[in-house]
Amino acid sequence: MSLRSDTLHCVVRSPRDGEAFALALALVAPGDGVLLLQDGVWAAADSSTTLPAGVCGYVLAGDLMKRGIGAPINPHFSVIDEASFVALAANAARQVCWA
DSSP states (O other), X not given: OOOOEEEEEEEOSOTTSSSHHHHHHHHOOTTXXXXXXXXXXXXXXXXXXXXXXXXXXXXXXXXXXXXXXXXXXXXXXXXXXXXXXXXXXXXXXXXXXXX
């Protein structure tokens, strides 16, 4: 798992709750990362969710637990803890929050 990203797209809303997730996916580029947190983690529970080639997906473990989402999750996403979240954010050239 690489923690380097050109742009880190943080999605905090469920794909069923507005357009945030769809808009983020429309604008990601190879080298970017997509981090699901808060209600955005519901996208990782959907096996049909895909990411474009060259885009890394992450999901915050604590938010999965808070919502009762257990394994298995979508294979396009790596489960990370808070320390990895900080490292991911620190290594991104820029961040965009989709709410």
